[in-house]
Amino acid sequence: MSQTSMRELACEARLKLRHLPDYMDSITDRLQSFEADASHQGQRIDFRFAFGGASIDMERLVMRANAADRDGLARIKDLLATAVQVYAKAENPEIVWTGDLSGETSLAQFREMTVTEVRDLTAHMRRVSFSGEDLGRFAKFGGMHIRMLFPTMDVPDPLWPVLGANGLPVWPADDRKPVARVYTIRALDVAKGIIDVDFLVHPGESVGSAWAIQAKPGMKVGIMGPVGRPVRQAEWYVMGADETGLPALARLLETLPAETKGVAFVEIADEREKQTIDNVTGIELHWLTRDGVPAGEDRLLTEAVRSVAWPQDGSAFGWFAAEASAAKIVREYWRDTLRLGRDQTLAAAYWRRGAAGLMAG
Ligand SMILES: Cc1cc2nc3c(=O)[nH]c(=O)nc-3n(C[C@H](O)[C@H](O)[C@H](O)COP(=O)(O)OP(=O)(O)OC[C@H]3O[C@@H](n4cnc5c(N)ncnc54)[C@H](O)[C@@H]3O)c2cc1C
Structure with missing residues (x-):
């Protein structure tokens, strides 16, 4: 050493x-x-x-x-x-x-985490706090997300991944493999060894949402990360998110420099899903409610994001995280209609209607 x-x-x-x-x-x-x-x-x-x-x-x-x-x-x-x-x-x-490190078997990006607190922010958004050791790497590399590894009914006692000779994770036994889903680190306190994750509780059979519903202090999960590309620094942003992108959007509004300008839209089921965000920036935040339209079918969010005029001067960035078909609409508008580059836009699918575990593999 x-x-x-x-x-x-x-x-x-x-x-x-x-x-x-x-x-x-x-x-x-x-x-x-x-x-x-x-x-x-x-x-x-x-x-x-x-x-x-x-x-x-x-x-x-x-x-x-x-x-x-x-x-x-x-x-x-x-x-x-x-x-x-x-x-x-x-x-x-x-x-x-x-x-160097070629004989290493412990996986640098893996941590076992223990639930310390569970509380409801709104009727459908549940915040779970986890404690773990040596979380410094989750503040590095610019990625805001983690791959969470859950025990399930079929595999209640999973075996965690180790490091393979190829530098990638290896799963010790197929029949003891946890199930992965991608979530955002909503808040991170490296000194205290705590992360917060906000889980949307959604209908239908699931792993992540189902786990969050019964989460209790003392329960264990695995996390791997950080995952995701760094969000580019810019003077102005246009942002859009549904409930799954809300934790990342909120974290951006709480951590970007105070002089940052722009406009952000968040789609939620109804007024009761609004939550308090400590927005330290000059980015204007607007809430859009679906009011009965099923998640992933409403087009208010994509219309709002597309209606925004980008500034002529200065650096600008478009950030979008929501259901796959909404992300596709926004990505095509930014890339094909406005002819903006990959270095100026990130429109990501965070889930897909009818598909389980998008991006978790
Ligand atoms: C980079 C990234 C960051 C993410 N961060 C978060 C986060 O911080 N918090 C969070 O809650 N989610 C987040 N998500 C989304 C989350 O990974 C997906 O919603 C995932 O499908 C949840 O897994 P699940 O096991 O609950 O449902 P799955 O087993 O994956 O899906 C089961 C069924 O539920 C449906 N479903 C999935 N998500 C929703 C939804 N939002 N509304 C309605 N139906 C749905 C699916 O279409 C499927 O039919 C993130 C995704 C990505 C890619």
Whole structure:
């Protein structure tokens, strides 16, 4: 430990891929969306993150990662291995890291958490506080979300994931695997070791919502993260969210710089779902109520977001998180109609009507 903390940590993995150059644009795009600077040196692309560096050599078929600390190196290995697995899927890549941390089996992004408090913010929004150890990494890397791992009726006593040689999580036993759902860290207190998650209690069979309904102090879950791309800093924002995006939107309004301007819309079932947000910014917040229209079918939110005129000057960013069909409408409007780039917009599907566990895999 003391030896490795004195110097930069580094590792590498061979990439036995026949068509690596074909995937490099997509891999580069993905890593850039996690705030990497990319530069080409002949057949090699170098990536610079705030917390370390990486390179992928298309001629020598090797990728390398380096960082000042273990969290940083684990993060870069995870970003690289995930990007390669996603885009080179057809070649079923085998990734084996050698070098620093290669014998490591504990998963840097995993924590077991214990429920400490449960309270209802509104009739359908339940805040659960969890305590856990060493939560510093959840304040790093710009991701606001976590993959929550729940016990279920079928697997009441799950086995938590460990680190595989490829730098990605491995599940010890298929029949003891917890079920994953994505949630937002609504608030984080690293010093006290506490996170808050706001669960929307929605109708129908579910895992996350069903778990929240019966949550009690002492119960355990696993979390992995942080997950998600950093929200770009801008002087002006247009934001839109339904109840599932509300925890992230609220956290942004509570943490963005005070001089930030813009407009935010939140879609809720009815007036009773309004909650207090300590908005420290100059972003105007508007609540929109569905009043009987089922979640995911109302179009007030997408219309409100599309009606906003973007400023001519200064930096601006569009942020949207709601049901998949609403996210698609907004994404197409921003990207295709307004011709805004990926660096100026993030319109994400947080759930899909009729589909379980969107984005949880
Ligand atoms: C990055 C990210 C952050 C998220 N943050 C939060 C958060 O902080 N709080 C939160 O509550 N959710 C959040 N979500 C949404 C949450 O992951 C989904 O709603 C998820 O489907 C909930 O899992 P479940 O087990 O309750 O329902 P599932 O088992 O996934 O779905 C069961 C059924 O319920 C339906 N369903 C799912 N969500 C809703 C809904 N909102 N309203 C009505 N029906 C629904 C599904 O369509 C399906 O038919 C987030 C999602 C993402 C991608």
